[in-house]
Amino acid sequence: MSLSIISPSNREKEMQSLISIYNSIENSESIIFNSGAGAGKTYSLIESLKYVIRNYGRSLKKHNQQIICITYTNVATKEVKERLGNSDIVLVSTIHERIWGLIKQYQKELVEIHKEKLKEEISILQKNIITNKEFEKYQELDDAKKEKFKRIMFENKELFYQNYNVRAADLKMAFQPFLEDFPEILKNVSNFRKIVNTIYKLERNLVCLENINLNKKEYKFVDYTSNYNNDQLHNMKISHDTLLEYGQRIIEKYDTLKQIVIDKYPFVFIDEYQDTNEKIVSIMSSLDNYAKKIGHKLFIGYFGDTAQNIYDDGVGSKINDIHIGLKPINKEFNRRSTKEVISVINQIRNDNIKQVSIYNDCGGGSIKFYKGAQENVRDFINKYVHEWNISSANKLHCLVLTNKVVAEYSGFKNIYEAFKETGKYKGINYNQLNTELLNNDLSKLGEVPKLLFSIIKLHNNILNNKTPVLEILSKKSLSDKLNIEDLRKLINLLKQNKGKTLGEYITSISAYYTSVNNEIYEKIMDLTFGYKITSCEIFKNFLLEKLFNDITDENIDYANEIIQKLLDIEMDEYELWYKFIIDKQEQNINYHTYHGTKGREFENVIIIMENAFGKTRDYFSFFFKNLSDPSLLQGAEKDLFEKVKNLLYVSCSRAIKNLRVFYIDEISNFESGIENIFGQIYSYNCEDRSSI
Structure with a gap:
């Protein structure tokens, strides 16, 4: 197996799909380009961009126009930029970066959208205060007492936050002298916190709305x-x-803005469309329809594969319902895997795209499906470490279903266990851990994991002498205010933040924040945390x-016990988690969740599978x-x-050559389904390998 020889006829057939894209570009005909895993979708995207540059580059420069290329992840952005080469007329960025780039200069209109959002949030908060059962004791107060209660709480806001996470008895004791006239409200501390938090939030939003109207x-x-992330x-x-949401609102509301975007960016390319948020597709549909209405040229090209839609917020197959009239162009060649792997993934997706290898020398792959037991997983993996000669140059990638296994084997078990026990991720919310804690795509991280990532990234950047100053400062505007001596002092100051555990590190940061008179230091921390980190208590x-x-x-x-566990975890463990997120693991065996392998390929893959997910x-x-x-299935x-099929397809299609599936549950009731895809089922017993 070498996957290197392409016949002239296959090259010609592959070229036809590109020619179809080129023709649509010439006709300003928006398309949806569908290609299976390993088809060379990014290659087709790059070639399409190059075609526009070759044929329209001079005209675009002359008229101060540019090409937009939206990617799903920062990793994809970097890959497209590297493969495309330097080009000042192509703007390659993630969805959020590009949408902000389109609308940020229209601040007058944005502020109007912001006012609408504030009014909606104010309305929701006011309704909650009036109708929610938790606010019942507050609702029973007359207007004069409500005002008195609010005044007392505003005067004692600092006291409230200082006692936010103390025991109920201690919080009651702290506020008893101030709330003698409100004994019923203090009876239920949980509801008391909700009432006060809502009052504070409502007041903040009302003040903001007033200040906007006063044109401050x-x-x-x-x-x-x-x-x-909040x-x-x-x-x-x-x-x-x-x-x-703002991007969709502002573009759909203002026709003038639509025309400006259309005329400034007559070519738009969207990578991994199946994972793109519906709001983005709605924005593109709005622009496309308006371009047709006013007779201006606009090409929008969606590149992706509905069979690889594995995220809940992705548009998936609904794209054609939102953006109507897209011309479909399919590519059926596979440039990644051996024919043995391709055969299996074709059986999984089982739709109108039947892939074939573009290479003549595409044989030599090895695919087997095993049934076994949970206790044999490690032995099964070790078997192939030896059989496939796994090393740092020939790594083994194991796909597992549980975050617990990934965390344990990758060295950050304590972080996972602590998050698993929080209210946000416990019980029915457990599935959120799949994307919000162990995701290589930063935009998918949850609010707290994203904050922790920013903290550890800052910690890493400060300790790494090779880190560019701008990477630490976050914004170029901060460096513009400093001379070389100021920068040196600032870096030295940042390096004073130390601590063996996360809690100790945060305490160190907050101590310098409150004691050192350095505006840039404060702004760096404000950007990192999203708020003023004046104490570890605020962070807690x-x-x-x-x-x-x-x-x-x-x-x-x-x-409080769980939060303290997070704070007591050593920074070294957070570093391992950070390296996992940025995909800089150093072991010969790398562990991934199924979702975490999206867009990647590996020579050697073992998938650990079971009934549940x-x-x-x-x-x-x-x-x-x-x-x-x-076809007999309906509704949910x-x-x-479809959801399981897509996940199975994405997981198996990561393999280039060697693929093993190890199923650790009883399969007797659905063996025929497995055999339909993988063929013969093998039994594995570590005590009797001769049965393999």
Whole structure:
């Protein structure tokens, strides 16, 4: 197997798919380019971009126009830039970066959208205060007493936050002298916290809205940075999801802006369309329709594969319902895998795309499906470490379903265990861990994991002498204010932040924040944390609020215990987690969740599989049981079948040459479904390898 020889006829056939794209570009005809895993989708995307540059580059420069290329991840952005080469007319970026680039200069219109959002949030908060059962004791107060209560709480805001995570009895004791006239409200501390938090948030939003209407200087601009994973509407700062919402609102609302975008960017390419948020597709559809209406040329090209839609917020097959009239162009060649792997993944997807290898020398792959037991997993992996001669130059990649296994084998078990026990990720919310804690795509990290990532990244950058100063400062505008001596002092100051555990490190940061008079230091920390880190207690309260949404008298001690566990974990373990996220692991065997391998390829792959996934007990077993006739499925069952199929397809299609699936549950009820895809089923017993 070498996967290197391509016949002239196959080259010609592959070229035809590119010619179809080129023709659509010439005709300003928006397309959806579908290609299976390993088809060379990125190659087709790059060639299409090069075609536009060759044929329209001079005209674009003359008219101050550019090409937009939107990618799904920062890794993909880097890859496209490297493969495309230097080009000042192609803007390659992630979705959020590009949407912000399109709308950020229209601050007047953005502020109007922001006002609409504030009014909506204010309305929701006011309704909650009036109708929510948790606010019942507050609702029973007359207007005068409500005002008195609010005044007392505003006067004692600092006291409230200082006692936010203490025991109920201690919080009552702290506020008893101030709230003697409100004994009923203090009876239930959990509801008391909700009432006060809502009052504070409502007041912040009302003040912000008033300041916008008063045309105050600091309220004339809406801000977005990738550091923020939660809205701070009262500070005119928005998060990732809200950015997409604002982008959709502003572009759909203002026809003039539509025309400006169309005329400035007549070519738009979107990579991995199946994982793109529906709001982005809606924006593109709006631009496409308006371009046709006013007779201006616009080409929008979606590149991807619906069979690889594995994220809940991706548009998937619904794209044609949102952006109507796209011309489909399919590519059926595979440039990644041996014919043996291709045969298996074709059986999994089982749709109108039947891949064939573009190479003549495409044989030599090895695919086997084993049934075995959980206790034999390590031995099974070790068997192939020896059989496949695994080394640092020939790594083995193991795909597992549980975050627990990935975390344990990768060295950050304590982090995983602590997050698993938080209110946010416990019970029915456990599935969120799949994407919010162990994801190589930073935009998919949860709010607290994203904050921890920013902290560890800052820690790494400061300790690494090769890190560019701009990487530490986050914004070029900060470095513009400093001379060389100031920069040297700042870096030395940042290096003073030390601590063996996360809690010790945060304490060190906050101590310098409050004691050192350095504006840039403060701004770096503000950008990293998203708020003023004046004490470790504030950081703890932030974690408590975000990871335990419903704190009661009964669970306050437990919640504090879990937060303390996170703070007591050593920085070295957070470093291992950080390296996992940025894909810089150093072991010969790398462990991944199924979702975490999206867009990647490996020579040697072992997939550990079982019936359940997350809290769904009948997951892969459900797929194999219904494989013979999935057309009988309807509604939620149909959606589940497609979801499992896509995940299985993505996982198996990572393999270039060697693929093993090790199923650790009983399979007798659906062996025929497995055999339909993988062929013969082998039994594995570490005590009797001769049976293999």
